[in-house]
Amino acid sequence: MPIALPANELAEKISRTAVEVEGQYRPQGNMKNVVIAKVLSVVPHPDSDHLVITQLDAGEDEPIQVVTGAPNVAEGQTVILAKHGSVIGDGQKIRRGKLRGEKSNGMLSALQELGMDNSVAPKDFEEGIWVFNDTDAADLKPGADALEVLGFGDDILELGITPNRADMLSMNGTAYEVAAILNERPELPAFELNESSEATADLIQAEAPADLAPKYGVRVVKDVHVQDSPLWLQRRLWNMGIRPISNVVDVTNLMLLTYGQPLHAFDLDRLPAPKLQVRTAKAGEVIKTLDGVERKAAEGDIVIDSDGQALMFAGVMGGESTEVTADTQNVVLEAAIFEPKAIRHAARDQNLHSESSQRFERGVDVEATFKALDHAAAMIAELGGGTVTNGRVIAQDFDYEAPTVDITTEKINDVLGTDITTAEIAAIFERLCFTQMEQDGRFSVTIPSHRWDISIPADLIEEVARLYGYDNLPATLPTGETTPGKLTEKQRLIRDSRHSLEGLGLNQAISYVLTTPEKATQFAMDPEATPVEVDYPMSQDRRVTRGSLLTSLLDDIAYNVARKQEDVSLYEQGRVFASNGMSTMPDEIEHLAGVVTGDVRERDWDQAAQPADFFYLKGVVEQLLADYGFVDNVRFVANTDRPEMHPGQTADIYVGDQFVGFIGQVHPRVAKFYKVGQVFGFELNLTDILRMPRVKSKYEPISKFPSIKRDLAILVDRDIQSADLVDTIKQHGGTDLHDVTVFDVYTGDNVAADKKSVAYSLTFVNREHTLQDDAINAAIERMTKALQDQFAAEIR
Template sequence: MRVSTNWLKDYMKIDLPINELAEKISRTSVEIEGQSQMQGNMKKVVIAKVLTVEPHPDSDHMVITQVDAGEEEPVQIVTGAPNIAEGQTVILAKHGSVIGNGVKIKKGKLRGVRSNGMLCALQEVGLDDKLAPKELEAGIWVFNEDDAKDLKPGDDAFHALGMDDDILETGITPNRADMLSMNGTAFEVAAMLGVPMTLPKFELHEATQKTNETLQVEVPKELATTYGVRVVKNVAVKDSPLWMQKRLWNMGIRPINNIVDITNYLMLMYGQPLHAFDYDKLPSTNLKVRTAQAGEKLVTLDDVERETSAGDILITADNEPLMFAGVMGGASTRVTDQTQTVVLEAAIFEPTSIRHTARDQNLHSEASQRFERGVDESMTLVALDHAAALMAELAGGDVLAEPVIAQSKTISLPVVSITLEYIRHVLGMEITVTEVGDIFDRLQFAYQEDQGEFKVEIPTRRWDISISADLVEEVARMYGYDNLPTTLPVGEMTPGQLTPAQTLIRASRHTLEGLGLNQAMSYVLTTPKKAKHFQLEAGMPVQLNYPMSQDRQQTRSSLLTGLLDDTAYNIAHNQNDVALYEQGRIFIADSDQTQQPREIEHLAGVISGNWHQRSWADAAEAVDFYALKGIVERLLENYKFKQEIKFVPIDRHVEMHPGRTADIFVGEVYVGMVGQIHPLIAKEYKINETFGFELNLDTIIDLKKLKTQYNEVSRYPEISRDIAVLVNKELDAATLQKTIVQASGRYLEKVELFDVYTGMNVGSDQKSLAYTLTFVDRENTLTDDVVTGAVEAITNTLEETYNAEIR
């Protein structure tokens, strides 16, 4: 929120330079995100009075003026402003001045006539076009007669326009919604400076006619805890006085007219949004607050026709929607120059519904921001009365008596107890009862103290305070964080330790990185189409109600989708050799999405392009299914499962190649899959031939594992034998290898498949598999007779089981 220091000085005396004030607020309260002054580097711009206006002899749209700029002689200015007239008080940029965007003004001739400066519009002296009350095409800025009374020729125009006001941009955190108002900010600044402050006062004079004679209101309590309206008759809609316009544009709000400006001005003052309806444009005098049905039509003040969603809160008359409550008014009842009677509304609406409407309609207004974060309940009807009083003062209106209060919440101030001992313990310092009491006094918190125990009454503006720890924070802030002593924590030291799950996850990362994969971190949110790809578990992706973009609508059901996006990004940037892994959570919801979604830890990886070269002399090898399967096997072997790891060929994953994909089981428990990404899916992602795997880490963590133990390296030599077996083409190598291990006896150390042959001298329904068998005895020297017996046992078993032919 923008904070005007000139406005802040209406509440209290401030002697600090602006830089010191900004630093103090930043250290004590909220962050200062920026500091600015509209005047900037502009100079030599003054107030002037137009004395004469004469036609230009050589132009049909320019005129020659003589203006009083507070100097001995009038200044001649040639201008093409369409609204120039004698007697006006205007803005003059003299010769040698600097105005908006660093433009320098010099003497010159326009169509042969000398001009000694320039008469300016607000935009030309640095006011943003979004904040200027008049369009640039309307001409120069002319002060109205009432404002001109306080100005004289030669006065500094920037001071007259409030453009020399120092503006602080505060970063309001969600817990400090009280500082979304000048009143709340003033309470805070006065407390930190330790100076007294006064709140603005007003006098309200009412007519004899009562409000309920012109208007009836129906408001359900669940939609608005407080709701009040006033009616102001006989208003004259015109420009606001300059003092109000200055405050509005310095706070980032464009002045519109005196009625609308009053509602915005008091919203900035109290933090209480207000709204004004044109009474004569209401479909009926019966206002009703209700929830919307989906699909109702409403044109808002930005002249956009919008459709309501179920749950939006509407202000209606004769069931016709007039505005989105707490978000934005409707165009049909807007206040215009013809408005004579105003209905003024102040309320506290249900914040969840306001947040829903603001997001659904993409209407994040100043009002919705305040309703979402919280409004001071004790000031709602005060702000209503203050606005009515200003409309009587600035618009000449007659305020009808006794506002209609449809809902009014009974306010009881909470009391929080805290002891001096507790404050000392938390802050780690000695602080006295007097010091704590002084801080509560500065914060204007009423309290009672008895032998070091404080019972503190929390004002309604500080709904962020509810427990004793909150009060400790208030004491620490006002005492000064930099004044607190540095102390070491007291307590028993305990060594940190990873859980078994954390240990396994960390070991998995180390293994994959050791095998040449790099870690990636992908977005959790994706498109609805990608969210359904590569699912290991049955269920539905989680749909976001308010997605950030079309590409971030649902939660991922697999890590592979993000890794393929990363692969595509690398390939698009000419990095064709990709080896990535990711460890993270996927999200699965039940079909009706009534239960909390399940979060499941997964581990996935992809490889594409060429595999690593062992040295400069080796040619790079294209990755294939077996390269990735080897990586997965090594990873799974490191887990030391008690049960056997099995790879089962399948074709059920539609996003995977049906002939190059396998499900992975540990015993009978399904833990994941490995294989080639289907060529059609690879084409969608615009990637080359790519292989991927995905594992359910939660399942893997729960499986029983062997204890890691050390096996001494054998001191005796190994003996290797090669065998080649001719078998049916449909028999997979893994099944055959398993049979070899079972038939080998106790000395077989390793089985390695080194050749697969089909073709000449082999039947069309057969294949030849060649293995290297390595035997070792860890206690004695192994003899040829023992190895020969083991090989014979293996070959006999293969012949009997698979009708294999030993070659």
């Protein structure tokens, strides 16, 4: 089906109707003045042992002289000439000049020099220039545009195929789609199969269980001459990103692209026995695949066996032991449909995500399997001069029953909010090549095998919508009852946490959930928790789930510090994971963590910089926890047992008697491991916090009566925690005690070595009346007595 529409307009229609067009280009790019030339003569360069002087017929009145170092140039060849003034790959301009004193008026080119990737070019760059074979050269005229001959002037569209549209992984499937978009009929490739009288069953046998291969069949092509494919076939393959190998292999790849049906070719004479068997792999079986790598099969992988020897990973990649080579004469062609889950398992296990495995995983047209097999056999016989033996050997097959889906015009219009007529809907189904029966607006639609993604009425409604045109659908408001949305308690807590921390100067980070086994156990609140290992990690650094958010934040700190950003304050809210040993699914726990490093206040003309420290971060956490409004008191208890935290600057955080997290300085040894300086961090268990009783915030008017402040200085043992002293003061301070703040801690002269002096500022407020000194003095006497009794404190 020739398409007269410009490529950019076709791309726009495909993107609006079917799938996204990710790229549109011509391989030619900005190249120009590259022509076909015939080598008239080749003589050695008089002043070089590796250069030669060639005379070329490029369709001009006089031959063109070119000096080249190509090792494969010879008289009589048809080659590619980049003439003087030409532009080739990467914008390189070719000018006439002299090489070792001899004039050179251009350059003989390899395909790689025209911008073709070496992984796609049929010949390696080191082998020399591109030479057309004699058959193709007979149809080429010197001076013709080489870029057009090579297909570099073709318009290429790269489609982003979504998983539900695996039918468009084939040219036939794409032809159906484009024909429907343009309201045309697709023209699919036709072929003629001529068979010999020799029976295929006399040469090869096949066996396959239905659960592994619902369809499996083979054909034999005898007396094949394996050689390079003709230019038209190579051109088609390299423009679709596949490297041409030989006429046999290229035909199987062409069938894969045309029908979406993977095929495989065996050398019949290299099979251990004249029989192919589909089976599951045995533990420890080793297969050397076509890429030269020896791979150990896993139990459950599907392999193709001959005489007890595993030859290849079925549907993934062939084996080297039976591959088609230049010496191959007799070819066995295999076509099958393999169990998708087993193919996916093998592809992931072997890290071999091939063109074949991609199609088997997503699905193939079950009605095209043996058609592609016959087409490939006919084409190999044609291009290789062989003969196709009589009949297929079928190991497994089934009769395809096309599904039928019922839908009504009323239902379609009701869902889409349209007034599409029954005739218009019938026309859309006709464009899609769907067989239909319609009566009074009721459709019974039979789905063809190439559209296995359609099975329910909603699928048909989608087909109607996209071909009718999304732009033609009216804009309508939803009908029915609506309910106001609101946040859950968990969502509200998480959002409030973010607002609080951002208001306190921290920036949100979003980090990878997967990490290394070494980092997965660091900073874990539960030392007994076991990290969860991923079956198919994307890299060695992303093998297990994290057990703490601090490891992710330290990675973020390291990333910033390595780029000279040394003042960093970050927080992250996310989940940590742990195996519970009782279920296949891990426990997912909501956490909140933060880190600060460097200066938290920049140096200015009137103030010094303020570096981050324990007490700065403690103030942040105290304010965050105060915003939660817990019923129970928040306590910070010193802890020296966390291996990743500094033993002298670490505290566990409790709400009442419930442990909810920790805060402190990251141990210098751990900081060195992450290649960062001094870092302070905290981590909270939001899942536990969410279960705790909290009071709703409510407005309290400011007292009309003045507050009274008193200072209290005491001398206590050095190992006594200030938090314990503050708790005692609050317990005995009475209802008028509003705030207790530490404003001085002194050790040194006039204080014993095992003592410290701690001074507190006490604020008293009463909302009903002005406080009297007698009431304040009584409260202070109660505090001092309690401090003396509990801590042997001396009042200073």
